[in-house]
Amino acid sequence: MSMRKVRFPADFQYLDAIRDLVAETAREGGFNDKEIYSIQLAADEAASNIIEHAYEGVTDGELEIVCGMDGALLTIILHDHGQPFDPGSVRPPDLKADLSDRQIGGLGIYLMRKLMDEVRYESSPDGGNRLILSKRRS
Amino acid sequence: MEITNKEFKHCDMLVLKGRIDSATAPQFSQALDTITESGRFKIVVDMSGLEYMSSAGFRALLASQRTCKRYNRGEVVLAGVPSRIQEALELAGFTELFKTFDDPLAAVGNF
Structure with a gap:
């Protein structure tokens, strides 16, 4: 199993590079174009969420991405040292709500969960936060 | 990301090119706001020409749809939505909130 590990400044302008990194790993892992788009979207939503919430008010945060294949299983680990933020604590949006009642927040996390097979969050006081996304090649 | 605004007699059209994510969505919101702040609500x-749109773009669309539909003064409609983006919009439950057209000019004709 070969893993790629890249550190990015926690800034939205690096989302392009983050999407490229996971797309390359997924392409080499044999995922099709539709799946690659889904994986890019999920990783983008995960990273955006960390930059927006875990690093709220922080300008020099760092986001480390580790990704690789283990057989048919793609794993993406997002590691940050911001405030603990468990996406599991965010209420899923009501997708049947009228226009006026639609929540603006929570949508990215919802998409990330739908697009990946598994999303797991781990936080430790000195080790920072880890968000682990995985998807099995069909 | 590149945004061009074309003004028609009965509506405005924003032509998007490139990728909309958290970095570029503010630019998209700004383009929508510029239209509605000038008192035009049919968009x-x-x-x-869009390759990618994350939920940051969906949020911009939702906020603008609220503004436009208030007092029944207009609405935001979508045209030429690429299949990958369409799938994500469906997953987000957004397809019921926006009329969609295959052809941008058919969308203009709707107003």
């Missing part, structure tokens, strides 16, 4: 968003 076609031509997505045929």
Whole structure:
């Protein structure tokens, strides 16, 4: 199993590079174009969420991405040292709500969960936060 | 990301090119706000040149749809939505909130 590990400044302008990194790993892992788009979207939503919430008010945060294949299983680990933020604590949006009642927040996390097979969050006081996304090649 | 605004007699059209994510969505919101702040509320968003849109773009669309539909003064409609983006919009439950057209000019004709 070969893993790629890249550190990015926690800034939205690096989302392009983050999407490229996971797309390359997924392409080499044999995922099709539709799946690659889904994986890019999920990783983008995960990273955006960390930059927006875990690093709220922080300008020099760092986001480390580790990704690789283990057989048919793609794993993406997002590691940050911001405030603990468990996406599991965010209420899923009501997708049947009228226009006026639609929540603006929570949508990215919802998409990330739908697009990946598994999303797991781990936080430790000195080790920072880890968000682990995985998807099995069909 | 590149945004072009085309003004028609009965509506405005925003032509999007490139990728909309958290970095570029503010630019998209700004383009939508510029139209509604000038008192125009009928907007076609031509997505045929768009490669990618995250939930940051969906949020911009939702906020603008609320503004436009208030007092029944207009609406935001989508045109030429690429299949990958369409699938994500469906997953987000957004397809019921926006009329969509295959052809941008058919969308203009809707107003």
